Amino acid sequence: xxxVELLERQYGVKTSHSINPEVAQVETTLTKILSYNPKRVSFxxxxxxxxxxxxxxxxxxxxxxxxxLVPNGGTLSMVWTEDFExxxxxxxxxxxxxxxxxxxxxxxxx
Numbered sequence: 001x002x003x004v005e006l007l008e009r010q011y012g013v014k015t016s017h018s019i020n021p022e023v024a025q026v027e028t029t030l031t032k033i034l035s036y037n038p039k040r041v042s043f044x045x046x047x048x049x050x051x052x053x054x055x056x057x058x059x060x061x062x063x064x065x066x067x068x069l070v071p072n073g074g075t076l077s078m079v080w081t082e083d084f085e086x087x088x089x090x091x092x093x094x095x096x097x098x099x100x101x102x103x104x105x106x107x108x109x110x
Contacts, residue, residue, distance in 0.1 A: 014110040015041065025101050026053050026093040030061065034091040039108045042079040042087055047071060049100030057089040063096060071100075 001009075008014050022032055026049075033055065034043060047053045047069035055076065056066035067076055078087040093102070 015107050016110055017105060017107050020102075020104050021106060022104070023102070025049075025099050026055075026095045027099050028095050028097070030059060031093050031095075032090065033093050033102065033104055034089075034106065036088060036090045037106070037108065038088050039110075040087050040106050041109055042077070043091075043104065043106040044075060044077040045069065045091070046103040047074040047100060048103055049095070049098075051098050051100050052096040053093050053100050053102065054096075055091055055093040057086065057091055059090075059092050061092045061094055063094060066093075069093075069102075 004015065022034055026033065033045065045055065050071050052071060053069040054061055054063055054066035055069060068074065069076060080087050
């Protein structure tokens with residue numbers, strides 16, 4: 001039995017994943033990283049760039065308001081069993097001094 005089958009047996013749902021469903025980089029202006037998706041059960045965001053990124057679950061994110069992802073690997077991960085509805089929210093970001101690559105991976109129920 002593979003992991004997909006185990007998840008279906010344990011939780012009664014099938015899952016799929018998506019990489020960078022919205023964007024592959026965060027700009028120095030407001031950037032939507034993930035759209036609202038009630039089927040998203042988890043995600044991970046990784047800052048691949050050389051500058052700070054600030055992210056938040058609303059469009060009010062700024063360099064002084066949000067969650068900081070440090071350069072070269074700063075990470076945020078969420079899963080519904082620990083973070084409840086937060087993985088489903090829209091997530092926005094803004095880069096500090098230059099556009100910055102981001103890796104986004106989400107897991108969705110089918």
